[in-house]
Amino acid sequence: MEFPLIAPNPPRLSALTAGLHRIEASGVFSNNGPEVQAFEAEITDRLFGGTGASLAVSNATLGLMVAIRQAAGLYPKPGTLALMPALTFAATAQAAIWAGLTPLICDVDAETWAADPRQEEALLARHAGRIGVIVPYATFGTAIDLDRYAWLAKHYQVGVVVDAAASLGTLDDDGRGFGTGAPFAIVYSMHATKTFSVAEGGLIHSVDHGLIHQLRSMINFGFEAGRSATLPGINAKLPEVIALMARAKLADIDAVCDHRAAIDAAYRDALPAFAVQRRHGRRQATQFMPVLLPEGLAPHRAAIAAALTEDGVGVGQYFSPHIGQQPLFQAIAEVEPTPVADAIGARMLSLPITDAMTPADVPVIAERLVRAIERVADSAMLRVGAARMIATREMMGTVVIGGGPAGTAMLTSASKQNKLVPLVEAGLAIVERRPRMGAGELGHYAIRSDTTAETFLSAVRNNPHPELAALEHHPAGQLMQRYVAELGAPLTDTAPLLSVTADRLADIVAAHGGEVLTGHDAIGARRTADGGWMTTVRDAAGATRTLVSRNVVVATGGYQTDEQVAAKRVAGVPLGTLAGKRLMRSDALLRLGGVEQVRERLHGHASPRVAIIGASTSAIAAAVLLLKSQPGFAFGAGAVTILHRQPLKPFYPTIAAAHADGFHDFDENDICPVSGFVLRLAGLRLESRELVVRMLSLGGRTPDPRVALHRIAGDGDAAARRIVAGADLVVGALGYRPRAMPLFDVDGAPLALAHHEGRPMVDRHCRILDAADRPVPGAYGIGLSAGFVPWGRMGGEASFRGQANGLWLWQNDVGQMIVDQLLGLGQPDAMPADVRAAA
Known part of the structure; x- marks a missing residue:
C-alpha cells in the first residue's frame, strides 16, 4: 500500500453545484462578496466563539505581508527588524522582506520547536527601537502562548503577527480555536496541502475589530473609502468560489x-x-x-x-x-x-x-x-x-515517572555503579511529559543554582559509560566548567548539560531494550492483583496506553500555586488576606520574566517596598535576584524585608571556619557526624549564603542597607502584619507541594497517601508512604518535595527537620538506594558514600 506524505483533500466542487449556481446568479465573484462574508461570519462563530473578527485573504503569504506591514507601523524606517524563529517556512521571512523589513532570525526551543523565549527577549532588549514586529511561528500547528506575546508587545512597544499557517482547526488549552482573544493578527493558511484544505487562501483573525477593518482596506489596494488609496495596499481578496469551498471545509474541520x-x-x-x-x-x-x-x-x-x-x-x-x-x-x-x-x-x-x-x-x-x-x-x-524502535507491551521491571533532574539523576547513579544496563535489561520505561529529558524546568529560572558546578560535572566525569564520560569535554560540559569555584551556575546554563546527559542516558536505555516515552503524561497507576502496577500514560494528542511493571518510581517534582501561598498563615492571618493583589509567589518571581513582572507591579512607586516571606533558599534567592537586577530598582534603606520564622543560618565546612567568621549560633546537634560540616543540610549555601552572612555581619561584612530582617514572633506579631501591609509587593516563598501521580488500589479506589495530609511523601528508603505511614509496596519517590531526610552514612545534622533536595544525593546515595531495591539488592541501613567529597 502506498502512503503519500500529503494528499490534498479540498471540498469537491462537483458536490457544491448549488453554491456555484448561487455565485453565478449573484454576479459577484470577488470584492468581499456574500460567500466571503458568510464564511468570515461562520468561522468567527464556530472556531473563535463569536468573538473578534475574521478576514479572508487570497493566500496566507499575502496575509502576512499586510499584517506585518500594519504591525510595524505602516511606514517602517529602513532597517527595521522583524524578529522570527529559524524553524519556519520561507514565506514568513519573504513576507517581512516584501513589507519592507529585515528578518532577524533567532533560535528555537528544543521542546516546542517554536521561538526560544529567552533569546527573543534578549534580542528585544539588545535591539530596542529597531525591532518593529515579532513574527512567531505556531510550529506545525501547535498552540503557542499568546498571552506572553501580548505582554511582549506592551512591554517592548512592538507589533506582533503570529504565523499560524498550519493552525486552522487547532484548539487551545481551553478548547477554543487557537487565536481566540488575540489582540494582534493571527494569520492562517487554507492551502490545499493544509489540514484546512481548500485550494489557495488564507485567514486573518483578531479580537480587535479595528485592526481587521484596517487590514480589509489594505488587501483592497489601500482603499478606506471610495477608490482613493489612503493606506499601503495590495490586492489580496479571496474569490467567491474559494470562499464557497472554505465554508464546506469548515463544516468538516472538527472531524x-x-x-x-x-x-x-x-x-x-x-x-x-x-x-x-x-x-x-x-x-x-x-x-x-x-x-x-x-x-x-x-x-x-x-x-x-x-x-x-x-x-x-x-x-x-x-x-x-x-x-x-x-x-x-x-x-x-x-x-x-x-x-x-x-x-x-x-x-x-x-x-x-x-x-x-x-x-x-x-x-x-x-x-x-x-x-x-x-x-x-x-x-x-x-x-x-x-528493531527496538517499535513499542512493545511486555511486562517490565520498573516504570519511572518523570525524566527531569531527579529522575535522570537516579539513572546517573545507576550508571556510576555499572547498574544501569542491568536495570534496563530487567525492563525499564521512562515517562516524561516534555519532549526531552534532563533539565525539567531548571532552564526557565533566572537565578543561580544552590549546587556547585562541580556537582553537575560529577555526573559524567570518569563515568564507566564512555559516552557519558565524554560529556565533560562537550560544549555543555565546557560551559559548566566556567562556573567551577564560583557561587553556583546560572540555572539557564545548567540545562544544556542536564539535557545532553539525559540524551545519552536515553540512548543507553533504548539500546538495551528499554523505552523512553517523551511527550507523555502519566495519568495514574493502579495496583494489580499480583502486586505489580498498571500505569496509564497519555500522549499530547490524547491517546493512552498501559505499562505493566513490578515497580513505579515517581520523580515528578514539586509545584507552587497562588492558592497554596495565599493560604499560608503569617502572624496568625492567611497571607492572601494580608497581601491581597500585592501577593506574588516566589516561583513566579524566580523564573525568567519574573523580574519584568515585578517591574510592572512596582511601576509608579518611586520608592518601592518589598516583603519576602520565608527562610528557605527560594526566599533568599528572591531577595538576591531583586537586589542585583539590572536596571536596578530604586530601593531605599530597608526597602526589602525578609520575614522568617526560623533563624537564617549559613553552612560552614568546619566548626573552626564558623568560629573564625564569628558564627556561634549552633551546637553539637547542628554538626554532621560524618562530614563535620556545620548545618550541612539546613544551612544556606552559595549566593543565598553570601547575602545571609552579610546581613548577620559575619566575618566583618557590612549588611546591605537595602535589606532588613524580621523574625516572626508567632501569631500575635503585629509588627510583621504592619510590614506586609506597608509593602508594595509581597513575595511568598513558602515551599512546594509534590506533583505526585495518583495511585489506586486493585479495585480502582484512590490510595490515601501521607503527602495528602502534609507529611513527607517517602520514608528513609524512598518508599512512598500511605496515610498510615506504611510503605506502599513497589512504589518509590525521589526529587523536589518528596520529603526525604538523609540518614546513616549519608550524614546530616540531628537537628535537621526539613527535607533534602540535593542533586548530589540524587545522583549518588539516594539514587543508588532506590536502584538497589529495584534490582532486589535489599535496603541497607547504611549507604556507602564519601560524604565529604560529595558535598
Whole structure:
C-alpha cells in the first residue's frame, strides 16, 4: 500500500453545484462578496466563539505581508527588524522582506520547536527601537502562548503577527480555536496541502475589530473609502468560489482534525524511540507527523528517506534547511546563532498523515521505517537498535515517572555503579511529559543554582559509560566548567548539560531494550492483583496506553500555586488576606520574566517596598535576584524585608571556619557526624549564603542597607502584619507541594497517601508512604518535595527537620538506594558514600 506524505483533500466542487449556481446568479465573484462574508461570519462563530473578527485573504503569504506591514507601523524606517524563529517556512521571512523589513532570525526551543523565549527577549532588549514586529511561528500547528506575546508587545512597544499557517482547526488549552482573544493578527493558511484544505487562501483573525477593518482596506489596494488609496495596499481578496469551498471545509474541520489527531497519537505510541514536538493545546491541526531521528541516525537521513520512498512511504524534511540556512536570508537577514534549530533540522523526518489514512496504517509505516533503518545503518548497534524502535507491551521491571533532574539523576547513579544496563535489561520505561529529558524546568529560572558546578560535572566525569564520560569535554560540559569555584551556575546554563546527559542516558536505555516515552503524561497507576502496577500514560494528542511493571518510581517534582501561598498563615492571618493583589509567589518571581513582572507591579512607586516571606533558599534567592537586577530598582534603606520564622543560618565546612567568621549560633546537634560540616543540610549555601552572612555581619561584612530582617514572633506579631501591609509587593516563598501521580488500589479506589495530609511523601528508603505511614509496596519517590531526610552514612545534622533536595544525593546515595531495591539488592541501613567529597 502506498502512503503519500500529503494528499490534498479540498471540498469537491462537483458536490457544491448549488453554491456555484448561487455565485453565478449573484454576479459577484470577488470584492468581499456574500460567500466571503458568510464564511468570515461562520468561522468567527464556530472556531473563535463569536468573538473578534475574521478576514479572508487570497493566500496566507499575502496575509502576512499586510499584517506585518500594519504591525510595524505602516511606514517602517529602513532597517527595521522583524524578529522570527529559524524553524519556519520561507514565506514568513519573504513576507517581512516584501513589507519592507529585515528578518532577524533567532533560535528555537528544543521542546516546542517554536521561538526560544529567552533569546527573543534578549534580542528585544539588545535591539530596542529597531525591532518593529515579532513574527512567531505556531510550529506545525501547535498552540503557542499568546498571552506572553501580548505582554511582549506592551512591554517592548512592538507589533506582533503570529504565523499560524498550519493552525486552522487547532484548539487551545481551553478548547477554543487557537487565536481566540488575540489582540494582534493571527494569520492562517487554507492551502490545499493544509489540514484546512481548500485550494489557495488564507485567514486573518483578531479580537480587535479595528485592526481587521484596517487590514480589509489594505488587501483592497489601500482603499478606506471610495477608490482613493489612503493606506499601503495590495490586492489580496479571496474569490467567491474559494470562499464557497472554505465554508464546506469548515463544516468538516472538527472531524478532520480529530481523525488526524488519532493518527498522530498512533505514531507517538508506535515510535517511542523518536523525539517528537512538545505540543500545547487540546488539539492540533496535524498536517504530517514530524519526528526526530536518534542522533546516531541523523547522518543516514537521506538514505532512510530514499529507502522509505522506495517502500511506498512519502517523507519530507520540514524545515530543513531552515530559513537561517537558506542563501537569500543569509545574504540579507540578520541571523543569530541557531544551534538548536540546526540540530532539529538535521534530524527532522516528516511522516504521512492524510485524511485517507487510519491509525491502523501507522504500525505498517513504522515497520517500513525500521526496515529502512536496518538497510542503511552502518553499524551493528544501529541495526540492533532499529528493531527496538517499535513499542512493545511486555511486562517490565520498573516504570519511572518523570525524566527531569531527579529522575535522570537516579539513572546517573545507576550508571556510576555499572547498574544501569542491568536495570534496563530487567525492563525499564521512562515517562516524561516534555519532549526531552534532563533539565525539567531548571532552564526557565533566572537565578543561580544552590549546587556547585562541580556537582553537575560529577555526573559524567570518569563515568564507566564512555559516552557519558565524554560529556565533560562537550560544549555543555565546557560551559559548566566556567562556573567551577564560583557561587553556583546560572540555572539557564545548567540545562544544556542536564539535557545532553539525559540524551545519552536515553540512548543507553533504548539500546538495551528499554523505552523512553517523551511527550507523555502519566495519568495514574493502579495496583494489580499480583502486586505489580498498571500505569496509564497519555500522549499530547490524547491517546493512552498501559505499562505493566513490578515497580513505579515517581520523580515528578514539586509545584507552587497562588492558592497554596495565599493560604499560608503569617502572624496568625492567611497571607492572601494580608497581601491581597500585592501577593506574588516566589516561583513566579524566580523564573525568567519574573523580574519584568515585578517591574510592572512596582511601576509608579518611586520608592518601592518589598516583603519576602520565608527562610528557605527560594526566599533568599528572591531577595538576591531583586537586589542585583539590572536596571536596578530604586530601593531605599530597608526597602526589602525578609520575614522568617526560623533563624537564617549559613553552612560552614568546619566548626573552626564558623568560629573564625564569628558564627556561634549552633551546637553539637547542628554538626554532621560524618562530614563535620556545620548545618550541612539546613544551612544556606552559595549566593543565598553570601547575602545571609552579610546581613548577620559575619566575618566583618557590612549588611546591605537595602535589606532588613524580621523574625516572626508567632501569631500575635503585629509588627510583621504592619510590614506586609506597608509593602508594595509581597513575595511568598513558602515551599512546594509534590506533583505526585495518583495511585489506586486493585479495585480502582484512590490510595490515601501521607503527602495528602502534609507529611513527607517517602520514608528513609524512598518508599512512598500511605496515610498510615506504611510503605506502599513497589512504589518509590525521589526529587523536589518528596520529603526525604538523609540518614546513616549519608550524614546530616540531628537537628535537621526539613527535607533534602540535593542533586548530589540524587545522583549518588539516594539514587543508588532506590536502584538497589529495584534490582532486589535489599535496603541497607547504611549507604556507602564519601560524604565529604560529595558535598
